Amino acid sequence: MRVLVTGGAGFIGSNLTGALLADSRVDFVRVLDNLSTGSLKNLEDYQSDPRFEFMEGDIRDFETCKKACEGIDVITHQAALGSVPRSINDPLTTNNVNITGMLHILTAAKEAGIKRVVYAASSSTYGDHPGLPKVEDKIGNPLSPYAVTKYVNELYAKVYASLYGLEPIGLRYFNIFGPRQNPNGPYAAVIPLFAEALINKTAPTINGDGSTSRDFTYVANAVQANIRALFTDNKEAINQVYNIACGEQTSLLELFNGLNKEANTTLQPIFGPERLGDVKHSLADISKAVKLLGYSPAVTVNEGLKMTFAWYKQQLTK
8 A cells, every 4th residue: 555644744644654654554655744834853763764755845736736646545634734723813824725735635636546535634623512522423613714624624525525436534633642743833732832841840821720621632543543544444434524532531730730740840830811712622422433443542641641741851851
């Protein structure tokens, strides 16, 4: 199998690239990335592998997408511009990368005769739907431009399946965390921000009162879901979207306390205002992914936090 990983120099994409190269079913992995949020440092372990190829390019350019699809059997589309706050500040770029970019990949796949496209969807699609846990077929109104783009991705995937016979599989990620998640920049995720602050013995800021909760999911679980989706031969599993999470609810305060313990500090957080466009609580029902994909999250939140904190500590003390 020859695999294209878009966004493969990013956090999830690079972890996925490593797992694919370690999989005996994979002959070749091509990474397409424009390095706007990803880094070649994330791929340095694979550069010497003859089955690996890096292609610098932007999914907003259709010709680039067509070139990236040459000689490829399956695609895992991780390239996107993440972050709810970023999408609120710059909805146009978020739209261009996440919607136009996805459309380019789907169309390039169609033209190259590639059937299977696994793509990164998002729990933000649930929007203002109050139900917990989140079930795939019950969504509300999106609360941010980012959420709109990820929902449109799902709509395009369904249309391309029905019109052109593609086999898209969407993975609605719930707050993925782990090694290589960047703690720098204005749109860094909460776990790397907390970890870096605690390692530096400074108090991090929690948005809101700390009761906001998420279904935090270690990156190895997301990688497993992608590989299962890429290789599934279950016809029922195709042209579906799945929650990819642990099915555990953790508040920001619980998260902070867990990292505080790992850091062996007794720092107290600073509480700031709630973030605009944020969902208050999130928890996934993962039974559909378990049943149809055979997904089984192998790493718990606590285990993942321990490994992630150790990784950041190693990076910051190098």
